[in-house]
Amino acid sequence: MREAMIVTRENLINLILAALLLAVPIGANWLGQPFYITLATRVAILALAATGLNLALGLGGLVSFGHAAFFGLGGYVAGILASHGFSGEPLLFGFSGTNQMWVIWPVAVVLSGLVGLAIGAISLRTSGVYFIMITLAFAQMVYYFAVSWPAYGGEDGLSILVRNQFPGVMTMRPMSFFLICYVILLVSIGLFALIRASRFGSALQATRQNEVRVATVGIQPYRIRLTAFVISAMITGLAGALFADLNRFVSPSMLSWHMSGELIVLIILGGTGRLFGPLAGAALYVAFEYALGGITERWQFFLGLILLLVVLFARGGLLGLLAGRARHG
Amino acid sequence: MGDAVLEISNLAKNFGALRATDGVTLDLRPGEIHALIGPNGAGKSTLIHQICGTLRQDSGSIRFAGQDISGLGVAQRARLGLGRTFQVSSLASDFSALRNVMLAVQARQGSSFRFFKPVMRDKGLIDTAMTILERVGLAARARLPAAELSHGERRQLEIAMALALQSKAFLLDEPMAGMGPEGSKSLTRFLDTLRHEAPILLVEHDMDAVFALADRISVLVYGRIIATGTVEEIRRDPAVRTAYLGDHA
Ligand SMILES: Nc1ncnc2c1ncn2[C@@H]1O[C@H](COP(=O)(O)OP(=O)(O)O)[C@@H](O)[C@H]1O
Numbered sequence: 001m002r003e004a005m006i007v008t009r010e011n012l013i014n015l016i017l018a019a020l021l022l023a024v025p026i027g028a029n030w031l032g033q034p035f036y037i038t039l040a041t042r043v044a045i046l047a048l049a050a051t052g053l054n055l056a057l058g059l060g061g062l063v064s065f066g067h068a069a070f071f072g073l074g075g076y077v078a079g080i081l082a083s084h085g086f087s088g089e090p091l092l093f094g095f096s097g098t099n100q101m102w103v104i105w106p107v108a109v110v111l112s113g114l115v116g117l118a119i120g121a122i123s124l125r126t127s128g129v130y131f132i133m134i135t136l137a138f139a140q141m142v143y144y145f146a147v148s149w150p151a152y153g154g155e156d157g158l159s160i161l162v163r164n165q166f167p168g169v170m171t172m173r174p175m176s177f178f179l180i181c182y183v184i185l186l187v188s189i190g191l192f193a194l195i196r197a198s199r200f201g202s203a204l205q206a207t208r209q210n211e212v213r214v215a216t217v218g219i220q221p222y223r224i225r226l227t228a229f230v231i232s233a234m235i236t237g238l239a240g241a242l243f244a245d246l247n248r249f250v251s252p253s254m255l256s257w258h259m260s261g262e263l264i265v266l267i268i269l270g271g272t273g274r275l276f277g278p279l280a281g282a283a284l285y286v287a288f289e290y291a292l293g294g295i296t297e298r299w300q301f302f303l304g305l306i307l308l309l310v311v312l313f314a315r316g317g318l319l320g321l322l323a324g325r326a327r328h329g
Numbered sequence: 330m331g332d333a334v335l336e337i338s339n340l341a342k343n344f345g346a347l348r349a350t351d352g353v354t355l356d357l358r359p360g361e362i363h364a365l366i367g368p369n370g371a372g373k374s375t376l377i378h379q380i381c382g383t384l385r386q387d388s389g390s391i392r393f394a395g396q397d398i399s400g401l402g403v404a405q406r407a408r409l410g411l412g413r414t415f416q417v418s419s420l421a422s423d424f425s426a427l428r429n430v431m432l433a434v435q436a437r438q439g440s441s442f443r444f445f446k447p448v449m450r451d452k453g454l455i456d457t458a459m460t461i462l463e464r465v466g467l468a469a470r471a472r473l474p475a476a477e478l479s480h481g482e483r484r485q486l487e488i489a490m491a492l493a494l495q496s497k498a499f500l501l502d503e504p505m506a507g508m509g510p511e512g513s514k515s516l517t518r519f520l521d522t523l524r525h526e527a528p529i530l531l532v533e534h535d536m537d538a539v540f541a542l543a544d545r546i547s548v549l550v551y552g553r554i555i556a557t558g559t560v561e562e563i564r565r566d567p568a569v570r571t572a573y574l575g576d577h578a
């Protein structure tokens with residue numbers, strides 16, 4: 001059957017993508033080229049952030065232009081907890097921060113979810129261009145707040161002196177930190193796959209296709225969308241915490257609208273709503289940035305060209321080109 | 330006949346200067362098919378939209394299953410048991426016919442906040458949906474995307490989704506449109522049995538179907554009901570003959 005064939009082909013391509021992402025840093029490690037490990041880690045983290053957005057945008061059709069808010073929030077959670085953990089200054093209720101990732105991650109996830117709930121509850125009352133603009137506006141508010149708040153570096157950002165710790169792992173070793181990010185990415189992609197195939201995923205994808213139809217069978221589209229938006233924010237927030245640890249630095253740039261746009265671009269490049277679309281997109285994006293960024297300052301101009309070509313001629317992105325149209329069963 | 334399932338009183342709706350619904354009073358009783366006929370632009374679809382909540386009335390009230398539903402949203406009214414089909418079909422067009430019906434089944438079960446079990450491996454859900462597709466004669470087309478179905482088949486699919494909701498009343502907006510004569514005949518037979526499950530408010534242009542099925546007919550012209558009665562009464566009504574039926578009667 002044609003249907004089954006395409007599914008298998010996409011799975012195969014997904015498998016190759018996952019293997020490549022693992023092979024590059026292993027090879028680089030072997031050759032003593034830690035820079036490429038960092039590059040691969042960057043790909044994994046951006047793919048994770050975009051996987052979060054893909055839930056809202058790809059499955060729900062919610063074009064959030066404000067996901068940098070969650071990405072940056074996750075980053076600041078890592079930065080602020082680490083800085084207090086380092087200085088010993090109390091943060092809240094006598095808690096003085098931590099350098100333990102297993103504490104930082106849940107805090108980043110929960111806070112991003114709460115902020116996602118607040119932003120989503122208001123933004124999802126609008127749709128289309130208004131939704132894009134209002135999510136952007138919320139993210140800009142968070143951005144300017146971070147810029148004007150001197151306690152944690154303001155415009156200059158905040159350094160994480162020593163990368164945060166994970167029990168039993170030498171997080172300062174590039175390869176170890178890469179593996180942490182890689183595992184979290186795969187788990188999140190698995191979660192995305194489960195959600196997409198579930199009853200909730202059905203309802204979510206149906207709201208993208210036809211909101212009135214969903215209401216007509218008795219499901220409130222708003223509740224479905226808000227739930228998806230919150231889960232989406234949580235995943236992107238977790239990616240932010242990892243990104244801050246990768247760079248050992250967090251600044252308002254993680255919260256800027258460029259970042260929100262970058263996440264959307266990754267998804268479109270890789271294939272909107274596709275399981276491995278964010279990874280394909282992130283790999284393409286980082287490869288581009290690296291290959292062209294060395295030659296010309298204007299690499300983003302060429303990225304723009306490619307994006308234009310994708311939108312005009314390859315609507316399904318890289319995965320659409322390689323694996324054919326998505327099927328919905 | 331017992332108390333009405335659906336009671337509409339003094340409903341009014343303007344689009345700018347146009348009176349699309351002009352003081353409509355109408356009810357739907359258990360076990361009946363109540364046909365709503367009238368020329369194009371009379372306001373039949375607008376009335377269905379107001380009953381389902383996709384449009385809000387300017388004034389008047391709508392009672393369903395013993396409660397005033399005027400303030401409720403589309404989804405809440407559906408949960409109470411209003412099942413409808415659209416004049417221009419409205420489906421999740423990327424989904425297969427089967428997944429459209431599965432969506433309606435999960436909606437009725439109130440189980441749309443389950444995150445982990447894959448629907449395509451959920452045998453109970455699939456079987457329930459397949460049984461309903463068989464009832465409307467779409468089983469052979471179950472795996473096709475809704476977008477690839479014919480007009481008539483999309484109509485049938487909408488009916489299947491309303492069935493899946495186990496509705497307490499059906500509101501069908503021109504279900505025969507786009508069906509060939511054979512399709513119309515078999516749908517007529519089907520609706521004839523459906524009335525025992527729940528009463529039907531039937532908007533239809535196919536007069537053969539209307540006269541064969543209706544217990545009562547209401548005639549809507551320029552947003553007003555000019556007559557309500559049995560098939561015989563409506564056939565004989567002189568106002569109806571001039572306004573609408575012409576040589577059909
Ligand atoms: N959303 C709308 N805005 C403005 N006018 C509308 C709208 N919907 C319907 N109408 C007008 O209301 C009248 C009744 O339309 P409709 O209910 O579709 O009639 P019917 O279903 O009986 O053919 C028509 O004149 C139509 O043009």
Ligand SMILES: [Mg+2]
Pocket residue numbers: 373374375416
């Ligand atoms: Mg109409």
